[in-house]
Amino acid sequence: MRYSYYPGCSAESTARDQYMSVNEVAIALNIELIEIKGWTCCGSTPAHHTDKILSIALPVANLLMAQKTGLEMVVFCAACYNRMKVANHEIQTNPEIRKEIAATLGEDYDGSVKVHHFIEVLIKEIGVKKLKEAFTHSLYGLKVASYYGCLLVRPKDVTQFDDPENPTIMDKLIKLMGGEMIDWPHKVECCGGGFALSRTDIVVELSNSILGMAEASGAQCMAVACPMCQINLDMRQSDIHKIKGRDYNLPVVYITQLLGLCLGISPKKLGMDKCVVSPKPIIELVKVAE
Amino acid sequence: MSIVISKEKQAGDLINDVQKLSGIDIRSCLQCKKCSNGCPVTGLTNVHPSDIIRAMQLNVGDKIFNSDLIWMCASCETCYARCPMKINMAEVMDALRVLSVQKNGPKQKGNVPLFNKSFLRTVKMFGRTYDIGMIAAYKLGSASLLQDTDKFPMMLLKGKIALIPSFQADKKYTRRIFGRKLGNTQS
């Protein structure tokens, strides 16, 4: 199983732990992720705020690089994933845009590179049975709130990831790992996303409501699949404490970190020391040797 | 929200500009307010997504750029997911932001346009984002230097922030992309 892998900029900074855990899990499951040589930024929110052609041309540049490898693309960052899918959709449905993008890049792109989120590959390509066989450790009933956020599930016709109001793909993985999935209503609420720096006040409000609901639903930790969600929900807990007086101390980890633990990979290799709220209780529960 | 419509002739035809930029038929909105009810920032502002549409339908003109919602919208797409008329409000908001910058609309809390500019400048320079460069440019410009300084040592220690930019990007395409003039795109 070989894929062309697009890590995205956060893999080199705020989400090194995501990058590390995706790589480790891929190796353990024999998924060959070949990083796109010379990949560039997808433009994220600042690009679509600024200029539509810019916001499509940036992902298309990377889709073109992937196309030359002949492999389908795997992404983990939900924002990059969303921008790649939007770009494919626009190229496929809007001939004017396709023409303008071709003129901008000096190369025509047909919108045909298949884009998968890493956890889609796990469920759809590896499959539940093989995954279960590969696990050497269990989550021992750990109560996990799976949090999907916005960009994986919306817009549905573009990402085609899962049900946009009640996705369950991560919940399936949690159950498979022996965890207890929490049935809670904030799976697809917004954490404030790209406002991490510019409108921290909005992030604090929205993340507080998500963390509050996770806690009220009995979660012992949250599992995420997006670097922006991770940093907002994890790092902002101290601000929420200062501003709102709420003290959650709720670990927010990547789903790939949980998978890694269950595959017997050391927490260090999964970058779990990089979490702000310590995930130690989870590590101790699973008992993976450092 | 109260919408004030003045009798003076409004400059330009905003609704047409937004429709041209976004490709979305704003006039088809039913004012059912499903978008506003699901919008995560509705509780933080007095202007709701359906008000923005209504204001455009009533042709309030450039006064719309005073609405803080335009720069508070997190592009979460909940509105679009639930709209019975399939109005992609997130794209409408993108178009309004592009027009607001073009028309020099009022500066609002957080100065999101400056953040966007700082972010995109590093992408233009390196092909990838460079957090420290971006944060420095944004914070100097928005005079919020002290915000989050408590987090930098921790982030550096955890390797959550890269000291030097990445030089691995192939700028073949980005050079062409940033060679265009930004912000006047049609679709």
Ligand code: SF4
């Ligand atoms: S949900 Fe759609 S139709 Fe209803 S008010 Fe919002 S934009 Fe208009």
Ligand code: SF4
């Ligand atoms: S995309 Fe913007 S306007 Fe629509 S629900 Fe989300 S925050 Fe509100």
